Amino acid sequence: MAPDPHAAPMPTPTRRFRRRPLAAPRTLGFLAACLAAGLLLAALWRPDLSALDDPPRSAAVLTGGTWASMVYVARVEGGVIAIDLGFDGDGDALRRALARLDATPDEVVAVFLTHGHRDHVAAWRAVSRARFYLGAGEVPRFLGREEHRGWVPRTVDRLVPVDLPDAAEVDLVGFASDTVVAFGADTVRLFPVPGHTPGSAAYLFRGTLFTGDAVAWTPVRGFHSAKRIYSDDVTRSRASLAVLWDRLGDLPVARVCTAHGRCAAPTPAFRRATLR
Numbered sequence: 001m002a003p004d005p006h007a008a009p010m011p012t013p014t015r016r017f018r019r020r021p022l023a024a025p026r027t028l029g030f031l032a033a034c035l036a037a038g039l040l041l042a043a044l045w046r047p048d049l050s051a052l053d054d055p056p057r058s059a060a061v062l063t064g065g066t067w068a069s070m071v072y073v074a075r076v077e078g079g080v081i082a083i084d085l086g087f088d089g090d091g092d093a094l095r096r097a098l099a100r101l102d103a104t105p106d107e108v109v110a111v112f113l114t115h116g117h118r119d120h121v122a123a124w125r126a127v128s129r130a131r132f133y134l135g136a137g138e139v140p141r142f143l144g145r146e147e148h149r150g151w152v153p154r155t156v157d158r159l160v161p162v163d164l165p166d167a168a169e170v171d172l173v174g175f176a177s178d179t180v181v182a183f184g185a186d187t188v189r190l191f192p193v194p195g196h197t198p199g200s201a202a203y204l205f206r207g208t209l210f211t212g213d214a215v216a217w218t219p220v221r222g223f224h225s226a227k228r229i230y231s232d233d234v235t236r237s238r239a240s241l242a243v244l245w246d247r248l249g250d251l252p253v254a255r256v257c258t259a260h261g262r263c264a265a266p267t268p269a270f271r272r273a274t275l276r
Contacts, residue, residue, distance in 0.1 A: 047062065047070075047260065047261030047262050047263070048263070049061075049062070049070070049261055049263075051208075051255055051263055052072060052208060052257065052263070053100075055100040055101055056075065056100065056101045056102055057074065057075055057101075058072070058073065058074040058075070058101070058206075059072075059073055059074075059097045059098075059100035059101055060072045060073075060097065060261065061086075061093050061096055061097040062093070062260075062261055063086035063087040063088045063093040063119070063122075064087070064088070064093070068086075068087065068119075068260065068261075069084065069086050069087050069119040069120050069259055069260055070084060070086070070257070070258075070259055070260060070261040071083075071084055071085060071086040071093050071094050071097050071123075072084065072097070072210065073094070073097045073098055073101060073103070073108070074101075074186075074205070074206070075101055075103070076109075076183035076184060076186045077183050077184025077185065077186065078109055078183060078184065079107045079108065079109035079110075080098065080101060080103045080107045080108045080109065081108070081109065081110045081111070081112065081183065081188065081205075082094065082097075082108055082110070082111045082112070082127065082130075083111075083112045083114070083203055083205070083210050084112075084113060084114055084120045084121075084210075084212075084259055085111065085113070085120060085121050085122060085123040085124055085126075085127070086119070086120065086122055086123055087118065087119040087120075087122050088122055088123055089122040089123065089125075089163060090123070090126075091105065091122075091123035091125070091126030091127075093123070094123045094126055094127070095126070105126045105127050106129070108127040108129075108130045109130055109131065109183075110130055110131050110132075110133065110181070110183075110188075111124075111127055111130045111131070111132045111133065112133045112134075112188060112190070112201075112203050112210075113132060113133070113134040113138070113142070113201070114200065114201055114202070114203070114210060114211070114212025114213070114214075114259050115134075115135070115138060115141075115196060115197040115199065115200045115201070115212050115213060115259075116134065116138045116141040116142040116148075116197060116199065117148065117153050117197070117213070117230070118153070118156070118157065118162040120212070120213075120259055121142065121164070122162075122163070124164075124165055124170065125163070125165075128165065128169055128170055130171070131171045131172075131173060132170050132171060132172050132173065133173045133175065133181065133188075133190060133201075134172070134173075134174060134175075134199055134201060135174065135175060135176070135192045135194065135197075135198070135199025135200060135201040136174035136175060136176040136192075136199060137174075137176075137192075137194055137197070137198030137199035138174070138197060138198060138199020138200070138201075139172060139174045139199065141197060141198070141199065142164060142165070142172070143164060143165060143166065143167055143172075144162075144164040144165075148197065148232070149232040149233075150196075150197075150229060150230040150231045150232060151229060152229045152230050153230060174199070175190050175192065175201075176192060177192065178190065178191055178192070178247065186205070186206070187205075188203055188204070188205045189203065189204040189205070189251070190202075190203055191203070191204070191244055191247065192240070193211070193212075193214045193237070193240040193241060193244055194233075194236060194237070194240055195214065195226060195231065195232065195233050195234065195235070195236035195237025195238070195239070195240045195241075196212065196213050196214045196226040196230070196231045196232065196234075196237045197231070197232055198232060200212055200213070200214050200237070200240070202214065202244060204248070204251060204253065207252055207253060207254035207255065208253075208254065208255050208256075208257055208263075209248070209253050209255070209256045209257070209266070210257055210259070211241075211256055211257070211258055211259070212258070212259045213226055213227070213230065213231075213258065213259050213260075214226050214237050214240065214241055214274075215241070215256065215258050215274045216258060216260075217258055217260070217262035222273060223262070223264060223270060223273045223274055224273055224274065224276055225237055225238045225241065225274055225275060225276060226238075238274075238275050241274050241275060242275055245266075245271050253266050256270065
């Protein structure tokens with residue numbers, strides 16, 4: 001029988017792609033290669049804290065992982081101060097840093113928080129008898145009365161509630177303008193830099209400017225402004241940083257360090273990078 005020239009052509013059968021399972025040795029090899037690559041990248045990107053680490057005068061530690069938060073402690077007249085408290089609620093990293101000063105949590109007289117995200121405040125109970133300094137706009141966040149607006153910290157806090165103090169559990173000093181706190185011959189200069197969070201702050205101590213997460217670092221971009229997914233208002237954060245560079249004036253700043261241990265000299269190129 002001759003084919004009908006007016007009939008519609010038969011569709012070509014579609015070939016379905018079948019995912020073939022990897023053989024066990026190949027799968028294990030692939031996983032091992034990924035692990036090795038991860039360890040290599042972690043080693044290459046791990047911050048160098050040597051400029052901050054000067055025991056028994058000062059010490060800086062990271063609370064684990066490649067992107068871990070930093071805890072900095074220093075001996076001053078009358079005790080020890082801390083800048084940020086890390087992601088470790090048990091305070092192990094804080095105690096490790098203090099041990100390098102031959103100090104204990106009871107000797108911490110002041111804590112300076114760059115902002116209230118959980119990876120920078122977790123060990124507050126270990127030093128709850130100290131005086132806490134933080135930007136005035138951060139006080140409701142630190143006391144758990146307001147949510148963070150950055151979608152990552154807000155979502156994580158809803159999924160896994162964070163342990164935060166009540167007002168009666170800590171001695172809080174909220175500052176809304178540039179302030180100086182003296183410890184004998186040492187001074188800590190306090191600068192509000194709102195934007196990443198409403199009470200984000202930077203601290204200048206012994207030539208190091210601790211900027212919290214108002215300045216960020218990534219392997220691809222290097223130093224840049226606050227990360228949008230963690231921040232309340234990145235535009236405001238950039239504006240705060242631009243004003244901060246002017247406010248510093250002739251103050252001696254040898255290095256600028258993020259809350260995750262990335263440090264650099266405050267060159268004009270660095271300052272420009274933090275505003276992009």
